Amino acid sequence: MNSVDRYLPGRVERAVSGIEDLGAEAVLISKQENVIYLSDFKSSNCFVLLTGKENYIITDFRYIEAAGNNKAGLTPVLIDRVFTVFDFINKLGIKSLAVEEDDISYNFYKMMCSKFKGILKSADGLVEKLRIIKDEYEMECLRKAEAIGDLAFTHLQGYVKAGMTEKEVAFELEYFMRTNGADCLSFDSIVVSGSRSSLPHGMPSDKKIEQGDFITLDYGCKIGGYCSDMTRNLLLGEPTKEQEDVYNIVKEAQQKSLEAVFTGKSVVDIDMTARDIIKYYGYGEYFGHGLGHGVGLEIHEAPTLGPKGTETLSPGMAVTIEPGIYLPGKFGVRIEDLVLVTESGYEVLSSSNKDLIII
Ligand SMILES: [Mn+2]
Missing domain, CATH: 3.90.230.10 (Creatinase/methionine aminopeptidase superfamily)
Incomplete structure (x- = not known):
């Protein structure tokens, strides 16, 4: 398996280039396979936030050290029950956010509506479209x-x-x-x-x-x-x-x-x-x-x-x-x-x- 790089660069950049078409300022990737695809990092509680300017991997204490070693150049962000992913997005001042509507639960959606201050959009298969062609x-x-x-x-x-x-x-x-x-x-x-x-x-x-x-x-x-x-x-x-x-x-x-x-x-x-x-x-x-x-x-x-x-x-x-x-x-x-x-x-x-x- 060493003959080919495990993480091939360019995935995050390709995903970022699709943000504008979604009419959003940033994209929150929550689907586990899409997080793995972009970051080569697997966990049960992890998000990738793409803003174009800076891109983040957001997870809790259990995974934060490993997430910090991601090869995709994503900035690690620690969240917990008090400082949530929504708090972080608000802190960045993001005004419109695309989410993976096929992935998030109704409960997550309700929390998002109450805690996120901007406009929600659909990320509409942004990462799936990249995953369709294998490297x-x-x-x-x-x-x-x-x-x-x-x-x-x-x-x-x-x-x-x-x-x-x-x-x-x-x-x-x-x-x-x-x-x-x-x-x-x-x-x-x-x-x-x-x-x-x-x-x-x-x-x-x-x-x-x-x-x-x-x-x-x-x-x-x-x-x-x-x-x-x-x-x-x-x-x-x-x-x-x-x-x-x-x-x-x-x-x-x-x-x-x-x-x-x-x-x-x-x-x-x-x-x-x-x-x-x-x-x-x-x-x-x-x-x-x-x-x-x-x-x-x-x-x-x-x-x-x-x-x-x-x-x-x-x-x-x-x-x-x-x-x-x-x-x-x-x-x-x-x-x-x-x-x-x-x-x-x-x-x-x-x-x-x-x-x-x-x-
Ligand atoms: Mn089959």
Whole structure:
């Protein structure tokens, strides 16, 4: 991880350059992932205040020493229950402030209205817009995290046996990824088998894995704060004709939509590539979610690949391609890769086999 700088300069400057468009004098960044993105500093109580002239990292006693070491040139400010973030903003004489309205709670908003003397505005995805394009360090984290996911899938092919519960498999998956260098999980692993595999986001249960079950494994881990995300399926025993057919349709839709990833392509068109194939085979109504999503510090971030998406792909975006077919009461299949959009096409970060794997 030392080959690329952990904190690449320019992020704070790029965010500051967007303040004027918000019609505000300053921006208060409160969303944890946005604070991390700008400062490379993680805490449970921290704000970044951007004014352009001077930019601040605001936190309490527990974190103030660490915050003072931030590499982004942010001036540390100590707050407590008496001298709050609002008091500090008022002290600076700021008259209009943009806030992250998707992040702050109603309670925080009420306090803000009563304590802050100026006009409130929306920060409207200021930092999220920057985060959508990954830099070299971020790409390296994503590659490493996804590589651990690949190792885990190989491991599980030899591990999963009839009679194990979904929870047992989920625990082994987590243990394996942590043992192999993961900082933590990207999200609670999805391990669903048999008729439960038709639940796209089902949680692992005490159900035992049986002969004839499809097992859907959707999981990821974090490296340097960046999430991986992949989905594969295992089949215990010989497939029925329907299981084989559905698997091959999902595989074809996944491969064709992957090949549709290139710079300048609209997210709606990529989604449509997979959707049209699944519809053609008569399973359109069983693919009820979007084709994919951006991945980075958050497991789900911009851009959204779906019928209602608005973006077009640009180099440096990290997106998932994950079509699925879910037959209620029977079984489900989803195949998901994490992909980096490049100048000339795409780089698939997951290298695990996508053929129907029978264990
Ligand atoms: Mn996903």
